[in-house]
Amino acid sequence: MKQAAEGNLSDEVNLKLSNDEIYDIGQAFNRMLQNMRDIIMTIEENTNKANECVLQISNLADNAFRHSSHIPKQLxxxxxxxxxxxxxxxxxxxxLSMCLF
Incomplete structure (x- = not known):
């Protein structure tokens, strides 16, 4: 548990099968660690997706700017x-007025 408190979420508590509150707390703690790892993985995936979107938007903005520089010349x-x-x-x-008069 000390390792988890220090940020190491990879090591779970080793439990000996028993039918008491300590075993239940250990199982709950291990589930909590797994949930935290899942949350961190989801955050990393979403961060990567957001970074990809930002890069795409940046490229589109650069492209639009390059094309917009031609607009004043065309105008x-x-x-x-x-x-x-x-x-x-x-x-x-x-x-026409000269021809009509």
Whole structure:
């Protein structure tokens, strides 16, 4: 029990089969140690899964950032194209108004 108190959960209490409270307490203590080992294993598994998710999210964020850097360039191209279309439309309107008069 001293080893468990110091953090070593791997060694269980050796019990001699008997029909008294000491044996029952020893069995309960061993079950408690097993439950604690199971809890620790579950925490480790969940921590590993969480770390994998964080890494995936980080990679996705990096990828999104790389792609988002192209957006302002594309917007500028669209703005120039729109200005060109507006100029062409105005020129066309001027030509039409000259032809009608």
């Amino acid at each position: 500028m191209k669209y703005q120039r194209a729109l200005k060109t279309l507006q100029l062409l439309l105005k020129t066309q309107q001027n030509l």
